Amino acid sequence: MGFVLAILASVTLFPAALIGSGSAWIGRGSWQSAVFALWDSIFAVGMSLALITFFRRFLNGGKKFGRFLSRHSFAVYVIHVPVIIFLMLALSGLQTYPQLKFCLAAAVGLPLCFGIAWLIRKIPYAKKIL
DSSP: OHHHHHHHHHHHHHHHHTOSSTTGGGSTTOHHHHHHHHHHHHHHHHHHHHHHHHHHHHSOOOOHHHHHHHHHHHHHHHHHHHHHHHHHHHTTTOOSOHHHHHHHHHHHHHHHHHHHHHHHHHSTTHHHHO
């Protein structure tokens, strides 16, 4: 249902938001920006519901690696912002495309966050909180 909702919103609202002059959909109080904001919200919620259903139905195997990720996911959620900020500050001197910096931060940050979460959960009583 969420996927259908996201597709319907994309077929109807997204083209309607792009009607008009140039970049009216970006903001500044135009009706196009209101329609774009509505599409954005419906699409995000619809795809989230669709992905939850997809992963629950097809990828709920319970393998060892998946259980590790599941056990540490809340700790990663709590600590990921400072880790990513630290990585981006560390990469600020790197003269390259921003997209490449993003990919590099993601490739390094994801395992780093789970590694730090694993270490934090090794602290006595931290498992009960995180």
